[in-house]
Amino acid sequence: MTSTADAPRSPGRPRSIRADEAIIEATLDLLAEGSTIEALSIEAIATRAGVGKATIYRRWAGKDALLLDALRRLKGVLAQPAGHSVRDDLVLLVGAIGKNVDPRAAKIMPCLAPAVNRSADQFQLYQNIISPRRQLMREVLRRGIDEGVLRADIDVEVTMALLTGPMLIQRVLQWNPDLDEQALPERVVDAVLEGIRAR
Amino acid sequence: MTSTADAPRSPGRPRSIRADEAIIEATLDLLAEGSTIEALSIEAIATRAGVGKATIYRRWAGKDALLLDALRRLKGVLAQPAGHSVRDDLVLLVGAIGKNVDPRAAKIMPCLAPAVNRSADQFQLYQNIISPRRQLMREVLRRGIDEGVLRADIDVEVTMALLTGPMLIQRVLQWNPDLDEQALPERVVDAVLEGIRAR
DNA sequence: GCGTTACGAGTCTGACCCGTATCGTATTTC
DNA sequence: GAAATACGATACGGGTCAGACTCGTAACGC
Numbered sequence: 001m002t003s004t005a006d007a008p009r010s011p012g013r014p015r016s017i018r019a020d021e022a023i024i025e026a027t028l029d030l031l032a033e034g035s036t037i038e039a040l041s042i043e044a045i046a047t048r049a050g051v052g053k054a055t056i057y058r059r060w061a062g063k064d065a066l067l068l069d070a071l072r073r074l075k076g077v078l079a080q081p082a083g084h085s086v087r088d089d090l091v092l093l094v095g096a097i098g099k100n101v102d103p104r105a106a107k108i109m110p111c112l113a114p115a116v117n118r119s120a121d122q123f124q125l126y127q128n129i130i131s132p133r134r135q136l137m138r139e140v141l142r143r144g145i146d147e148g149v150l151r152a153d154i155d156v157e158v159t160m161a162l163l164t165g166p167m168l169i170q171r172v173l174q175w176n177p178d179l180d181e182q183a184l185p186e187r188v189v190d191a192v193l194e195g196i197r198a199r
Numbered sequence: 200m201t202s203t204a205d206a207p208r209s210p211g212r213p214r215s216i217r218a219d220e221a222i223i224e225a226t227l228d229l230l231a232e233g234s235t236i237e238a239l240s241i242e243a244i245a246t247r248a249g250v251g252k253a254t255i256y257r258r259w260a261g262k263d264a265l266l267l268d269a270l271r272r273l274k275g276v277l278a279q280p281a282g283h284s285v286r287d288d289l290v291l292l293v294g295a296i297g298k299n300v301d302p303r304a305a306k307i308m309p310c311l312a313p314a315v316n317r318s319a320d321q322f323q324l325y326q327n328i329i330s331p332r333r334q335l336m337r338e339v340l341r342r343g344i345d346e347g348v349l350r351a352d353i354d355v356e357v358t359m360a361l362l363t364g365p366m367l368i369q370r371v372l373q374w375n376p377d378l379d380e381q382a383l384p385e386r387v388v389d390a391v392l393e394g395i396r397a398r
Numbered sequence: 399g400c401g402t403t404a405c406g407a408g409t410c411t412g413a414c415c416c417g418t419a420t421c422g423t424a425t426t427t428c
Numbered sequence: 429g430a431a432a433t434a435c436g437a438t439a440c441g442g443g444t445c446a447g448a449c450t451c452g453t454a455a456c457g458c
Contacts, residue, residue: 012403013455019405034317038238041445052406057447113312113372118233123373134375151397157378158365158386159395164374165364166357173312174322175363176333179356187357195394196353211433212425218435240415251436256417 015059022049023056027070032104037067037111068125071112074105075129078136086144087189093137094163095185098171110172134160162192214258221248222255226269231303236266236310267324273307274328275299277335285343286388292336293362294384297370309371333359361391 026049030040042063046053060066079096081089098109116126137160144150166188169175225248229239241262245252259265278295280288297308315325336359343349365387368374 010403011401011457013405015404016455036235036237036313038235042447043445046406050406052408053447054407054449055405058404062446110316111313114235114310117306117309117373127376130374148397150395154390154395155386157375158383158390161365161369161375161378161383162361162387162390165366165368166360167364168368168372168374169364170360173367174316175329175367176356176360177326179360184357184360187354188361191353191357191361191394192391193394193396195390195392195396196349196358197392197394198347198350209433210427210431212435214434241417242415245436249436251438252417253419253437254435257434261417 016055019049019051019055020059023051023059023066024070024073025049026051027066028073028102028104028108031070031111032107034107037115040067042066071108071125074100074102074108077101078132081136081140083143086140086147086149087193089140090137090163090189091185093133093140094167094188096133097164097167106171113172134164137163159192163188215254218248218250218254219258221250222258222265223269223272224248225250226265227272227301227303227307230269230310231306233306236314239266241265263320270307270311270324273299273301273304275301275304277331280335280339282342285339285346285348286392288339289336289362289388290384292332292339293366293387295332296363296366305370312371333363336362358391362387 023045026045027040030044030048031037035044040063042053042056045051045066046056049056056066060069079092081092083089098106100106100109112122112126115122117123138156141150141154141156141159145152145154145156167184170179170181170184222244225244226239229243229247230236234243239262241252241255244265245255248255255265259268275295275298278291280291282288297305299305299308311321311325314321316322337355340349340353340355340358344351344353344355366383369378369380369383
């Protein structure tokens with residue numbers, strides 16, 4: 001955002017907060033309605049927000065800067081594991097993957113996949129968003145090891161990929177349309193816990 | 200492609216096969232260089248291929264049809280599991296996920312994620328590409344169950360997601376930059392086989 | 399009230415692109 | 429050699445968009 005933290009009381013009419021909101025909301029709405037990131041035009045955003053183009057350019061340097069701000073709004077709150085059962089905590093965390101407070105996020109997220117690998121900035125943004133969630137899961141796994149519920153020799157990072165991957169490809173890519181997304185978190189956690197080898 | 204199977208010997212100059220090649224190659228090259236699907240223009244392809252635009256429109260109805268043909272070239276050959284050890288076969292199949300003969304595919308694949316969920320056609324195309332691979336893995340898992348190597352009560356579809364997901368998010372999304380992609384297939388298969396619960 | 403800044407709406411220039419058409423030329427069959 | 433079809437190149441009208449700009453108006457501090 002352009003705004004500096006300090007506000008030495010500048011003269012003139014202050015910027016409209018409603019315009020800020022409207023621009024961000026319009027951006028997210030358009031994305032959620034199916035527009036691709038690059039098909040999204042400042043003109044369309046301005047029209048949708050009921051705002052002049054200049055009002056947008058006055059706040060952001062360009063589409064990228066605006067998008068960055070808009071996408072930040074999508075970060076849902078972190079799920080809070082209860083801390084009783086390791087299994088239940090994992091089910092909660094796995095179920096929270098790709099599930100955001102803002103329903104628009106579900107439509108928007110898949111669009112970010114290509115962007116993430118093209119610019120280092122966007123890759124960093126992505127990592128910043130997911131790393132706290134990853135940390136949460138890491139802690140639960142470590143707790144499981146400490147409590148003796150999980151084997152001590154597991155690779156925690158691989159295990160996180162194991163738990164996250166299935167849910168992510170299903171939610172983002174619709175990898176297998178026949179899978180029951182509702183029941184998946186539990187299924188995944190239990191399968192990973194027990195293993196599939198016959199005993 | 201436009202070409203009909205039968206060739207009743209049409210008069211006039213035949214279409215240049217080199218042009219066909221050049222157009223497809225130019226398309227894949229541009230995509231691999233970072234162009235997004237929708238940023239890709241017929242004009243850019245024509246220029247890159249050293250070809251007139253008309254030559255492209257003579258062959259394909261539009262960008263979509265051309266892309267469809269071009270992307271078909273990326274399908275790698277199916278990995279062929281040896282059929283001895285279930286574990287080794289799974290490691291082979293998991294390692295083959297997202298790994299294509301054409302090195303450009305790695306750059307192009309992430310771009311398809313958004314497209315897949317926007318049009319039913321493209322979703323179908325995607326499913327057509329992955330479903331034979333899925334079938335291959337399904338057969339290995341079934342064989343494992345029949346041979347008594349795998350538990351009989353596992354959900355085969357969930358297990359496939361379990362094996363595929365981690366590899367896919369790592370190869371396509373670079374989900375965790377610190378993970379050793381080389382060793383991942385083996386790690387994933389073994390973890391899924393053994394489970395992580397302490398015993 | 400005055401200077402300052404923001405506002406929505408609109409205009410303008412210069413890109414870029416699509417899809418078609420038209421050049422003159424090349425390559426094929428009959 | 430004539431008809432047919434392809435070729436690369438280029439021009440065309442129609443479209444969208446970026447950004448910078450201009451209006452007349454609105455909100456703020458002094």
